[in-house]
Amino acid sequence: MGQSLLPPSGGDDHIEPVDLKAALEERYLAYALSTIMHRALPDVRDGLKPVHRRIIHAMSEMGIRPNTAFKKCARIVGDVIGKFHPHGDQSVYDALVRLAQDFSQRYPLVDGQGNFGNIDGDNAAAYRYTEARMTEVAALLLEGIDQDAVDFRATYNEEDEEPVVMPGAFPNLLANGSSGIAVGMATSIPPHNAHELCDAALLLIRKPDATIEELVELVPGPDFPTGGIIIDNKASITEAYRTGRGGFRVRAKWVVEDLGRGVWQIIITEIPYQVQKSRLIEKIAELLIARKLPLLEDVRDESAEDVRVVLVPKSRSVDPTIMMESLFRLTDLENRFPLNMNVLSMGRVPRVMSIFDILTEWLQHRREVLQRRSRFRLAAIERRLEILGGYLIAYLNLDEVIRIIREEDEPKPSLIKRFTLTDLQAESILNMRLRSLRKLEEFEIRTEFNGLTAEKAEIDALLASDEKQWDTVASEIGEVKKKFAKATELGRRRTVFADAPDTDDAAIHQAMIEKEPITVVLSQKGWIRALKGHISDTATLQFKEGDALKFAFPASTTDRILIVTTGGKVYTLGGDKLPGGRGHGEPLRIMVDMENDQDVLTAFVHNPARKVLIASAAGNGFVISESEMVANTRKGKQIMNVAMPDEAKMVVTVKGDQVAIIGENRKLLVFPLAQIPEMTRGKGVRLQRYKDGGVSDIRCFTLADGLTWSDSAGRSFTKTAAELTEWIADRGTAGRVVPKGFPRSGKFGG
Known part of the structure; x- marks a missing residue:
């Protein structure tokens, strides 16, 4: 009984007693922070979580652009988990599939070929069968990534580099929405219309102190990929956007189809976002069997590419509105989509933001990207101007340059000394191919030199003027707005607004x-x-x-x-x-x-x-x-x-x-x-x-x-x-x- 339960102390075990409470607190906090920062919450600037950012970056590295051929998803997933994202292949493929689903993403980032699942909740085919490439939206998010637009960091094994955030020329956070559960916090952002978001961003550039009410005039509410009808009033929508918390009641879109002789049926053409159609119809059928829907005779799914759910009433004398109201109360034909705009502000601090804060931070990011790209271009121009200066000297003294290269053991120092060249100019002259000599004409060199000098002056003026920077950001947003205008099929508003009909509660209760x-x-x-x-x-x-x-x-x-x-x-x-x-x-x-x-x-x-x-x-x-x-x-x-x-x-x-x-x-x-x-x-x-x-x-x-x-x-x-x-x-x-x-x-x- 007197034996000690402690292990015998060896000289080199290095066992240190640790306070359990302190250790748990420290480690759980580390886990919580990791989940918040690197998994569940999107960045306010590009609207992406790390897994989505890595998928798009991997596709970019593989050269899979919107205008290139499709590549197997297995290759993309392999690259993502091999280079950037050391997690399960299925989780990465699920994220990739979701980016391609036009009923999940308002503006899909991935163009999929093959079976990518459907609105009934059926799964996508295995990644060895499906193929994918980027969409124009993903290309916009990447625009300028090779021009030092954003910071890069080492990947998990430090063999490669990955972007900390995308340049994000598209207002992706609000346009595609996001949802995620971290530790002690969650996020839920519905999709919106890109045309409306661009209008709101342009208003903020013109009027940085615009009110939430003015923004809501331009962005009246979410725009779900599956359409539907939002039945909230303007005051509650405005309040939700002001606080970053709230919710939207979304109803299915329905019409009465006349079958002649007073007989009719109801056709549902759009269902609420993230509701599985097959599960919805099962629920209605269960209620029908349980005799909870006395006004309804039958439910049928006649959907093909589009949604067409048929509801047959018990008799022609049934009031369609009361029948639908009873269905809205008992089924997911009416659904509440929560709003909790909890995102990583500047990629570091999780906080609940208003629509004003989100658009303002996105605009600040776009301006920073513009400045960084401009400085990158400026450095490239200055380097080229220096080289052109060297070429001009070489052209004017071509015979002497050839003589030095032919006769001198170390031509580089001799060229630098003879013509007062810089190291870069001398290196460029020495690296010229002989075939380039015939192109070495003073007129062409001077034309390129003057063009670049003019461009350099423009960039200097841009970097010196806040107003010019905002004008440029505004014109870039204007281009995005044109590309996704409401006149286009992808850009048209799908979700409409309506007031819930005033119906007698007692009549609905009876129904x-x-x-x-x-x-x-x-x-x-x-x-x-x-x-x-x-x-x-x-x-x-x-x-x-x-x-x-x-x-x-x-x-x-x-x-x-x-x-x-x-x-x-x-x-x-x-x-x-x-x-x-x-x-x-x-x-x-x-x-x-x-x-x-x-x-x-x-x-x-x-x-x-x-x-x-x-x-x-x-x-x-x-x-x-x-x-x-x-x-x-x-x-x-x-x-x-x-x-x-x-x-x-x-x-x-x-x-x-x-x-x-x-x-x-x-x-x-x-x-x-x-x-x-x-x-x-x-x-x-x-x-x-x-x-x-x-x-x-x-x-x-x-x-x-x-x-x-x-x-x-x-x-x-x-x-x-x-x-x-x-x-x-x-x-x-x-x-x-x-x-x-x-x-x-x-x-x-x-």
């Missing part, structure tokens, strides 16, 4: 439920169930031992059932959500949060056009509209304030112009309905005054028709307006003893 007749049954002990069909004979219903029927009423699955308790609370249950008729149902208290000391007073089918009179045992009450009684949560909605021992006692449908109320003391009072206020919650007003006891029954009626009641034998009695005179008084009075022949139960009956 999602199969309408079937049911009978709602509630037992004395609070067990609820829904039997199929309308059952008139409730005597056959079975209950648990010691339980019995409280009430049963007809309804349909599309109805909402209102349940009122003695505590003055209302709960709402959907007819389709009630437990089935097999067995005894379920306790109501499981379905809603009902207090233990309360009981169910009544339940009925919700009718928003109806009003009811609710009264407490003590004789207080008020009128409430049923539309105010709907409760959207399990907790229910308190409508009548009652304190024990008082409780809610009656709920009566409001009709006519008078209220007749009977107390347990068998006194009847008739007063105008107008004397009871309409409220949404409260204690109510005094309906009838009692010395002891409380309310027994209430009925609303029309005075002109008289007051009717029925006795225990089922016989009806009616008192006319004239006969009721002695009982008519104001609300809150005690009333008079009921007329002769009134039922002993103290109820109006019937």
Whole structure:
């Protein structure tokens, strides 16, 4: 037991104890930074993640340009993982495939030949079968890369070099969008229209302090490769672009196709971005089988190259808008694309940027690229001018130059000494081929010299003037705008904007439920169930031992059932959500949060056009509209304030112009309905005054028709307006003893 668990200490093990917490923090932070910087987040300047940048750079190194022949993707992937990106071949090929998919990329960077997958979610063919080359967009991103436009760094094995960022003549980050999950942060940028982005960039060059509102006028929202309709309002889109966070609700594009004789079907021609068509149709079919879409008869996929999904309605009388609204709520025909413009600012700092910040940083990068390319060209001109100066001296002294080269052992120092040449000039003269001598004419040398001198002056002026630099950047952006103008097939706006139609929520709710007749049954002990069909004979219903029927009423699955308790609370249950008729149902208290000391007073089918009179045992009450009684949560909605021992006692449908109320003391009072206020919650007003006891029954009626009641034998009695005179008084009075022949139960009956 006394043995040490530590390994025996050798003289040269170099084992150092490390604090686990510190080590984990340090290493996890290193991993997190690596993921953020070198994997998941795009650079704001070229909109590319490292894997995409390396794919394009490898294609550039292999000479695979837009106008060259296609090359096997296997070769491209091999070069990428061999030279620049030491990761799995499949991950690199997946990234390459995505760059070629016109339904994933708004402006594809790769031109693919072969099977590159489809909108149904089918995979691309293996990379030994497919071929690829660059598109014009990728060529624009690379423009000037061989002219010192950007910095290069050593590759992972330090055998080669790769660009830190692309020159990026195309506004790729916003035009193609990006999405990625790093550690503790993510990015999600939808694609946009390049023509609109160029307009916004040109506005920022003219007016660097332009507002987000002005930019949104030019870039009204995303432009998805798969089209669709954005149904957000302008204010929320503007706010999303201002903060860099938000989202866009995208809906499928649909039309009603007339088949003649009043028969029609709906054709979906565009679906939301990144929704797999096959999965979408499967989901609709599943809902159809589950009978969640009662307005829909069938769904068919008739797509070929384009999207054509056919939705067949149950009948020609179905409202197409309500049918589509129910589908939008239940399926991915409406989808939310999140906006989280979290990118690497200047390639170093991850931060969430507004559209203004992104376009401004892209413009700064374009200006820096212009300056670097100009300096590179300037250095090349100066070198050529120096060489031309040497050639001119050689032309003017050709015989002497030939003599020195022929006779001197070391011609270079002799030429430098004899004609005061620079090292470069002497080297250039010595490296000339003999065939070049015939071209060595003073006129040609001077023409090239003057042309280059003029170009040098232009570049010097450009580098000295901010205004000229911005003019040049603007003209370059203008060229990109022309190439991807909205008049072109690739450049036309695909996603449109529209307001969501104003539709009745209740109608849509009903459209999602199969309408079937049911009978709602509630037992004395609070067990609820829904039997199929309308059952008139409730005597056959079975209950648990010691339980019995409280009430049963007809309804349909599309109805909402209102349940009122003695505590003055209302709960709402959907007819389709009630437990089935097999067995005894379920306790109501499981379905809603009902207090233990309360009981169910009544339940009925919700009718928003109806009003009811609710009264407490003590004789207080008020009128409430049923539309105010709907409760959207399990907790229910308190409508009548009652304190024990008082409780809610009656709920009566409001009709006519008078209220007749009977107390347990068998006194009847008739007063105008107008004397009871309409409220949404409260204690109510005094309906009838009692010395002891409380309310027994209430009925609303029309005075002109008289007051009717029925006795225990089922016989009806009616008192006319004239006969009721002695009982008519104001609300809150005690009333008079009921007329002769009134039922002993103290109820109006019937």
